[in-house]
Amino acid sequence: MRPVADPAAVVRGEHYRITVLTDGLVRLEYAEDGVFEDRASTFAVNRLLPVPEFRVRESDGRLEVVTSRFRLTYDRGPFTTSGLSLAVGGGISAYHSVWRYGQPPRDLGGTARTLDDTDGAIPLEPGVVSRTGFAVIDDSHSFLFDDEGWVSAGNVGRTDLYVFAYGHDYAEAVRAFYAVSGPPPVVPRWALGNWWSRHHAYTDESYLALLDRFGREGLPFSVGVIDMDWHLTDVDPRHGSGWTGYTWNRALFPDPAEFLKRVHDNGLRVTLNVHPADGVRSYEQAYPAMAAALDRDPSTAEPIAFDVTDRRFLTAYFEVLHRGLEADGVDFWWLDWQSGPYSRIAGIDPLWMLNHFHFLDNGKLTFSRYAGPGSHRYPVGFSGDTVISWASLAFQPFFTATAANIGYGWWSHDIGGHFFGVRDDELATRWVQFGCFSPILRLHSAKNPFLHKEPWSFPSPAREVMTTFLRLRHRLVPYLHTMNHRAGLPLVLPMYYRSPGTDEAYEVPGQYQFGTELLVAAITSPADRRTGLARVRTWLPEGTWVDVLTDLVYDGGRTLYLHRDLATIPVLATGGAIVPLDGAAVPANDPVEPEHLEVLVVVGADGSFDLVEDAATTPLRWRQDQGELVAGPAAGAGLVTRTWTTTFPALTGVDPVASVDNLPVPAEIHRDETRTSITVRDVPVTATLRIGVGARPRPRRNDVAGLLFTRLDRAQIAYATKTRVHETATADRPLAIRLSALQALGLDDELLTAIGEILLAQTLEEI
Missing domain, CATH: 2.60.40.1180 (Golgi alpha-mannosidase II)
Incomplete structure (x- = not known):
């Protein structure tokens, strides 16, 4: 941590302090007592940055601070809407590009603490990018770190704002966010493969038999997530619930160390679920050692309350409760904190504390919920328990991409959904396809015998498609690991990062950039009954685009509907794209x-x-x-x-x-x-x-006639209609005339757009 800014970046008065951190990021503080905060906060851990060029002007009692990106105007009094403003440069309309203190910015959103119990879209917390050109992080109430790395509540009554003024340079805004808040760590390579998770009372034998079945089916997994049934859950009611636990259930796992060794021998790492809120009760195997570490009398059998603000408790929490389990072979922890943002000290969020200190203790990976700006330093994110529905799936691509606006790149969703809903094999398959092209692919489901995600439990073609995409995920690891090392931006980005001045880039919530080479348009709605195809509204930037899964070729510079059967989704790349894959048809579990x-x-x-x-x-x-x-x-x-x-x-x-x-x-x-x-x-x-392959090669032309016939042949419509559509679409007439004639046939919209996609894919110049 380097929390103290260079004095040369500071403009200070009796009650205010302005710190120009970068040419597009300024910190604004106001304190009646004139005391300002130099400790690191949960968001800001590094303020010692190269001092950008800026000018300070004073006239008529007003102060101006000017950089190449913004002009700050301030009356040097208490912060007010009329007295403190910032105008963003870069050619954005002045009508929209002036931030005034006290007016909430209209940013493009960030992310949210959890998707628990959601069935569709939810509001998002702020991010650092906006079409108006400015965004604000309010750090006034964050808790703070001292020189020894311990924490204290924030100062009461202080105003501490970070104004991002990057215009439409969204990538630079995120890079500035990382400069102050710290870069995201590189996650281990093995975390990029498939994760198996299910809330189910496995035994050691049944779990190992499951891994054997995965092997026989050619289904690679690199992480085994064992939900809460690993520990004792059926406890005497006088102790409360069995939600919290640290003692292996020996009826299910008689020899935990041997079990974990055998999982490792299969090429998987292991994480265990922990709900720490209920502390340590007297029935726990670790209770006597925990009591001794805290100078308690174990004979009293008094429960040891969870208190993350107590340094001695936190030390014992790691050294007593977790260290022995790690010695058994636990690689990292799934922190399932569901007990709110409050602790014994006002302003100290237990989730933040758990994420921060678990990551420091483990040094590799933490699996937990989002706790606010700066949480990107503690990957991976657990997005929570969503309802099994098309609405939940439809929100997740947008939710995942938009999280880049607050630098949060490693969301892990319950692929397939968690609970409630109805069985829908098409929905489950589409969710796995999205999961393949999401930051972390983790299959999961609630504790219900009818809720399971093993591909062999689904009929054809869902079974084969799921298998294909789970294998593809492991084949993608060489690409993903390179993106993992890419400095400055998350893996998944909204389309408007590519072209912030194009309205269409903001109008495709299911589409996103997947690393530097690929565009993905997730399919999040059911197929049309008549065509057998699902469709997704897609914006293609200028250029020629190739779907690397189907080899279909499209002219860009437009928005169109792309249609796919259950076997695939649109994954597109333009000329010059290079995507490395594992060359094995069935990759191994450990993705070395x-x-x-x-x-x-x-x-x-x-x-x-x-x-x-x-x-x-x-x-x-x-x-x-x-x-x-x-x-x-x-x-x-x-x-x-x-x-x-x-x-x-x-x-x-x-x-x-x-x-x-x-x-x-x-x-x-x-x-x-x-x-x-x-x-x-x-x-x-x-x-x-x-x-x-020879000089200046070009992508092939689509087989329009063949694609058109196949699309019509599979359509569940009248044969006479098929014939008429085919004759109209293939007539020896200009394309514009054929399209007009097709529109006049009164076709269902889904069929019309499916035919139009084929006819228009590479023929824009003919219209």
């Missing part, structure tokens, strides 16, 4: 650096991607004019050789060639109707691999 790597390359423009692994970085470069991918050499330690498959979605009619250190090498080439792949085996990681 793969010996076989598949690289997706979308042709059409130059591209660059640096594959980051735990011990090495490998540059990947696509040169469009030459039609050549250059991979390597790797910098750092790691594998000695690697097999490479290079796949070109939507590229056909080419003859790839390969060389290693400029010498031709044998390769295996695979072609199908829509893409081309080439595999080169046993390439030294210190060598340079080149894959050529």
